Amino acid sequence: MDEQSASGIEVKDLGQPEAVLTYALGETRQVRLAGTIVSRIVLQPGWSWLEHAQPEAGSASCELYHRGIVLAGRFGVRLDAGTEFVIEPDAVFDIGPGHVTWVEGDEPVVMVDWAGGAGFGVEAGGGLRVVSTILFTDIVDSTARAQEVGDAAWNRTLAMHHDIVRSVVTTFGGREIETAGDSFLIVFDSAERAIRCGLALVAAVAAIGISIRVGIHSGEVATAGSQIRGVAVHTAARIVPLAEPGEVLVSIVTRDLAEGADGLAFEPRGRHRLKGVRREHELFSVRLRQTRTASASG
Helix, strand or coil: CCCEEECCEEECCCCCCCEEEEECCEEEEEEEECCEEEEEEEECCCCEHHHHCHHHHCCCCECCCEEEEEEECEEEEEECCCCEEEECCCCEEEECCCEEEEEECCCCEEEEECCCCCCCCCCCCCCCEEEEEEEEEEECCHHHHHHHHCHHHHHHHHHHHHHHHHHHHHHCCCEEEEEECCEEEEEECCHHHHHHHHHHHHHHHHCCCCCEEEEEEEEEEEEECCEEECHHHHHHHHHHHHCCCCCEEEEHHHHHHCCCCCCEEEEEEEEEECCCCCCEEEEEEEEECCCCCCCCCC
16 A cells, blocks of 8 residues: 555555565565654564674664564563563563563564664664764653542643654754654754753653653764654663653753853762663753842942
8 A cells, every 4th residue: 555645634554665674584564654663573483682683773672662473483572670571462561671572483574663763774883873962861760740630631631742852853953863762862063952842842841740750861873864862862761760750861962062051050970870872971950050140238
């Protein structure tokens, strides 16, 4: 079926993919749909992330979000925290960063993933590499909030959150790369604009009763269509969980790039060994510097 667009409807056919990625013991067929990459993945018996994907990823475990459904075969997953399980056919899944996967048994795994976005038609080592500033957001205690207010009310709040984030990001010239559940991945060509956007996001979503964490890092990334990838992306993803509620936490690289920006104050938060990242990173909390006003008698 060809792409169709009418009255807000968009249809893509994974049988006629826009990109096909082939790799050891696997193949991924991809289409873009409403700004999201949807992938049909086939993994042969014997495939494992540690053996066949880790060398290219360069991290201790997979740093991508995955949300989808297993159509055939059995898909093994082990989280960094140690939890291990097997996803059976017809089961839907939502897996956060920090995990390894493999094909369980002698049957190929066939699944559809609409949140991973691990590139789009670019072979390993290909694509344009550029220096960018990567910003991740994450809602604080989103699961508890959803359970407290109920799914319908939380979905309405989440929709407002998404609208606010997208509006603020546009104002600061950011580009939305991926949305996974309650998290955003945004890329900027300016460290200062990314920081100011992060501060504005914290304030904007607080107005609807939501607290977020923001993590920012700058570095070279490989562009793959509308996606980005590389160690800098993994690093930014590992910074955001370390931020306090309502805090914008940045790496020393981002701080140095934004040094001299008017009105920004950086407070040291120490050196941290980020999970899956080979070296330590010095982190800084950012706030707007208070401006002094002249006294009435002065």
